[in-house]
Structures are given as C-alpha cells and as structure tokens.
Amino acid sequence: MNYFVHPTAIIDPPCEIGPDTKIWHFAHICAQAAIGSRCIFGQNTMVAGNVTIGDNVKVQNNVSIYSGTIVESDVFLGPSCVLTNVTNPRSQVNRHSLYERTLIRRGATIGANATIICGVTLGRYCFIAAGSVVTKDVPDYALMVGVPARRRGWMSRHGHIHRPGADGARLCPQSGFRYELTPTGVLCCLDLDEEAPLQAELAVGKKVYDEFKAR
Numbered sequence: 432m433n434y435f436v437h438p439t440a441i442i443d444p445p446c447e448i449g450p451d452t453k454i455w456h457f458a459h460i461c462a463q464a465a466i467g468s469r470c471i472f473g474q475n476t477m478v479a480g481n482v483t484i485g486d487n488v489k490v491q492n493n494v495s496i497y498s499g500t501i502v503e504s505d506v507f508l509g510p511s512c513v514l515t516n517v518t519n520p521r522s523q524v525n526r527h528s529l530y531e532r533t534l535i536r537r538g539a540t541i542g543a544n545a546t547i548i549c550g551v552t553l554g555r556y557c558f559i560a561a562g563s564v565v566t567k568d569v570p571d572y573a574l575m576v577g578v579p580a581r582r583r584g585w586m587s588r589h590g591h592i593h594r595p596g597a598d599g600a601r602l603c604p605q606s607g608f609r610y611e612l613t614p615t616g617v618l619c620c621l622d623l624d625e626e627a628p629l630q631a632e633l634a635v636g637k638k639v640y641d642e643f644k645a646r
C-alpha cells in the first residue's frame with residue numbers, strides 16, 4: 432500500500448487509491464471509487480461508489496462526494512461544502528439509478544460551505560466563494576459569489592482577481608501570467624496552457640491574499 436489511511440478511516444474494497452494519497456480521521460471511501468495520486472481527504476469526508484477523482488485533489492473536512500460526481504485533478508473542495516446528486520429528491524421515490532452528473536474541472540475551487548446543485552459543470556480554475564449556491568454551469572476562471580451565485584469577476588490560476596490594465600492586459604499579481612478574454616467571452620491564460628502543470632517555483636504561496644490585493 433503506497434498511500435496513507437488513518438486507523439479510524441474506512442475503505443471498502445474494491446476501490447482504487449493512487450500513490451501518496453492521504454486519508455484522514457473518520458473518512459469513508461466506498462467500493463468502486465477511483466482516486467488518483469497525492470490527494471488529501473480530511474476528517475469526516477466521504478467518497479461514494481463510482482466517483483472518479485483525479486490527482487492532487489484537496490478535500491477539506493466534512494465533505495461528501497456523491498455518486499454522479501467527477502472531480503478532475505487539482506481541485507480544492509473547501510470545508511463543509513455540499514455537493515448534490517438529485518435535483519428533486521423525495522424520500523418516497525427511489526431515484527438511485529437517476530443520479531445527475533456534476534463535473535468539477537481541473538483546478539476549480541469550491542469555498543467553505545458552498546452548495547453545488549447537481550447537473551452542472553464547474554469550469555477549469557473557477558472559484559466559488561464561501562457560502563455561495565451554484566445553480567448553473569460556471570465558465571473557466573469565473574469568480575462566482577452569492578445565492579444564487581453570480582459571476583463577480585475572473586480569478587487567475589493562483590486565485591487572484593484580475594482586471595484589464597490601461598493596455599488591456601490582465602495580469603495575475605502573483606504569477607505575472609497574462610490572461611485574455613476572447614471575443615466569445617472565454618477567459619484563457621496566454622502564458623500557461625490550462626492543462627499544463629504549474630512549475631514548482633510557482634506552486635508555493637509567499638504572501639497572503641490582501642498583500643496582492645493592495646497593489
């Protein structure tokens with residue numbers, strides 16, 4: 432076994448767990464789950480059967496990932512955020528074969544206590560603010576805030592809001608990466624492909640959020 436499981440966690444075989452993944456206190460990984468490498472599952476987390484999770488996914492305390500959810504690599508699920516898998520649940524009506532799909536794409540962040548209504552796709556590197564309720568698909572890099580969640584801006588891969596400068600360029604204050612809004616309204620990074628890994632020197636935070644914000 433090349434992953435870590437705390438003695439209080441429960442793993443139901445058969446399931447796949449990649450190397451260097453850590454599963455902490457009272458977590459429960461159900462049979463048929465497939466989890467990649469270098470993930471972290473905090474206290475009281477649950478991964479249901481048939482859920483697929485990529486590499487380097489961070490799942491904070493008290494998060495349940497229900498059947499129907501696909502989590503790509505580098506996703507951050509904040510503490511006590513809520514995923515769902517039936518839009519119209521009724522205790523008297525069995526909809527076990529009707530779980531709806533929620534796709535959380537690479538690098539997305541879901542803030543603490545946010546709720547995701549099932550059937551949506553959260554785009555790459557989107558950022559769902561704490562406590563928001565997401566009811567619709569979210570574009571790549573979108574910052575979504577509120578109930579219901581509305582787009583309040585664009586976040587960089589490093590989690591900073593950026594706006595166009597005098598020359599029209601959008602710069603991330605941490606990485607210096609340039610971002611561009613295409614005529615179709617899609618935001619993309621000009622300096623690093625969304626699917627490319629982050630260079631090691633850019634993968635460590637050195638200043639808190641507000642220090643960048645003040646600039």
Ligand SMILES: CC(C)(COP(=O)(O)OP(=O)(O)OC[C@H]1O[C@@H](n2cnc3c(N)ncnc32)[C@H](O)[C@@H]1OP(=O)(O)O)[C@@H](O)C(=O)NCCC(=O)NCCS
Pocket residue numbers: 509510541542543544559560561562563576577592
């Ligand atoms: C979205 C977020 C990044 C914005 O941070 P920020 O840029 O510092 O935002 P500000 O504090 O300047 O707030 C700007 C406005 O948005 C509002 N706002 C900020 N976060 C909000 C939220 N989660 N929900 C609703 N409104 C929010 C503020 O009240 C403020 O409103 P105002 O202009 O009417 O006064 C941050 O609030 C957030 O939700 N981070 C997630 C934290 C988290 O869940 N971490 C989990 C790991 S511990």
